Amino acid sequence: MNIRLPHSPRHLAAPNLTSAPFSFDGPGGRVASRGRVQALTRGTSETLAARIGDALSGVAPDALIGGALPFDRDGADCLWLCQGEWAAATPPEPAVAPLKLAGWRLTAEPDARAYARAVARALDIMAAGAGTPEALEKVVLARSLLIESASPVPVDALLTRLASDDSVTAFQVALPQMDAGPGRVLCGATPELLIEKTGRRVLSHPLAGSARRQADPALDRAAADALAQSGKDHREHALVVEAILDTLAPYCDKLGCPEGTCVTSTRSMWHLGTRIEGRLRDADMPAVLLASALHPTPAVCGVPTARAADVIRALEPVARDFYAGAVGWCDARGDGAWYVAIRCAEISGTSARLYAGAGIVPGSDPMAEAAETGAKFGALLAALGLPADAGLAGLTGDA
Numbered sequence: 001m002n003i004r005l006p007h008s009p010r011h012l013a014a015p016n017l018t019s020a021p022f023s024f025d026g027p028g029g030r031v032a033s034r035g036r037v038q039a040l041t042r043g044t045s046e047t048l049a050a051r052i053g054d055a056l057s058g059v060a061p062d063a064l065i066g067g068a069l070p071f072d073r074d075g076a077d078c079l080w081l082c083q084g085e086w087a088a089a090t091p092p093e094p095a096v097a098p099l100k101l102a103g104w105r106l107t108a109e110p111d112a113r114a115y116a117r118a119v120a121r122a123l124d125i126m127a128a129g130a131g132t133p134e135a136l137e138k139v140v141l142a143r144s145l146l147i148e149s150a151s152p153v154p155v156d157a158l159l160t161r162l163a164s165d166d167s168v169t170a171f172q173v174a175l176p177q178m179d180a181g182p183g184r185v186l187c188g189a190t191p192e193l194l195i196e197k198t199g200r201r202v203l204s205h206p207l208a209g210s211a212r213r214q215a216d217p218a219l220d221r222a223a224a225d226a227l228a229q230s231g232k233d234h235r236e237h238a239l240v241v242e243a244i245l246d247t248l249a250p251y252c253d254k255l256g257c258p259e260g261t262c263v264t265s266t267r268s269m270w271h272l273g274t275r276i277e278g279r280l281r282d283a284d285m286p287a288v289l290l291a292s293a294l295h296p297t298p299a300v301c302g303v304p305t306a307r308a309a310d311v312i313r314a315l316e317p318v319a320r321d322f323y324a325g326a327v328g329w330c331d332a333r334g335d336g337a338w339y340v341a342i343r344c345a346e347i348s349g350t351s352a353r354l355y356a357g358a359g360i361v362p363g364s365d366p367m368a369e370a371a372e373t374g375a376k377f378g379a380l381l382a383a384l385g386l387p388a389d390a391g392l393a394g395l396t397g398d399a
């Protein structure tokens with residue numbers, strides 16, 4: 001079965017989201033696991049093609065693979081194979097249930113000021129290496145907020161609330177169990193399409209360059225205009241587009257960005273975005289392998305990739321695990337959609353660890369980057385029923 005996301009949305013059954021190991025609900029439709037579900041053998045990006053080939057050989061045309069690739073290409077992925085009858089599903093409940101976490105506590109890891117110091121350190125590394133062959137041109141540094149609540153974090157209610165923003169894809173992927181504790185789920189609302197593949201058609205919509213939305217319409221417009229004019233943000237963005245074009249070129253006989261770079265928005269953020277369209281040479285290339293070839297783009301890692309990954313490892317105190325990886329699905333024909341795993345949280349029982357990062361290039365201002373990460377937490381915090389600006393603590397003199 002061919003599931004087309006943006007132009008012919010198709011609703012697949014997901015009787016109970018908490019028991020479905022993956023679901024995606026975005027601008028083009030909704031895809032969720034169902035039927036007989038089995039975990040694929042876990043492995044790194046190196047063995048992915050062989051494992052996908054094995055999994056898809058001989059399966060029924062309506063089989064579906066979905067899940068998450070970790071940020072670290074040498075880390076083990078988490079993929080699920082679903083087989084069985086598909087049934088038409090009713091679209092998810094439009095009602096946005098109020099969500100109130102009982103007795104919650106928030107710990108910044110690290111706090112905004114320590115994050116700003118890490119950004120300053122990254123800028124020093126860039127300056128020290130400038131002009132050398134391995135000079136660091138961009139690195140994306142992230143921080144996290146750990147929320148601990150007195151009651152379990154309700155993933156279904158959170159997803160419903162996240163999905164109420166039409167500009168994002170609300171997703172959840174069940175992650176491997178770490179120990180005997182509660183299950184882990186990666187849950188979020190990503191605005192960034194890594195790759196969508198339908199037959200020979202591919203589409204990617206990278207984002208990089210950000211500004212916080214404002215409640216006042218005039219200030220909001222001004223923020224978008226400033227982003228559209230920002231040389232620093234356009235430099236940050238261009239590196240991502242170049243990397244995606246370079247990676248896709250060998251797979252495509254046509255590739256381009258017909259609309260150029262535009263300002264796009266979610267409910268809480270403005271971004272620079274570029275729609276990249278291509279035609280594959282091989283219609284059978286599975287979307288998950290294209291996602292793996294592209295990942296990690298400089299939207300979440302940096303340039304050059306290996307150097308940026310080293311700096312991330314050295315400067316970030318919390319392991320990314322599946323944050324800033326890729327989440328998505330692909331059917332037996334290889335058609336599917338994969339998203340950059342951002343604006344998300346790893347949820348386990350009563351705790352949720354939220355992540356947000358920002359691209360650093362020469363000219364970045366450490367405190368402004370800390371504020372940007374604070375703003376990026378907003379969507380998840382609000383969906384959890386917490387103050388949307390809680391990630392900005394320490395930046396406004398209120399810490």
Ligand SMILES: C=C(O[C@@H]1C=C(C(=O)O)C=C[C@H]1O)C(=O)O
Nearest residue numbers: 208209210299342356357358359
């Ligand atoms: C890394 C994140 O976002 C990425 C970084 C952006 C930026 O630096 O401007 C913008 C969009 C995303 O590609 C995140 O939200 O955690």
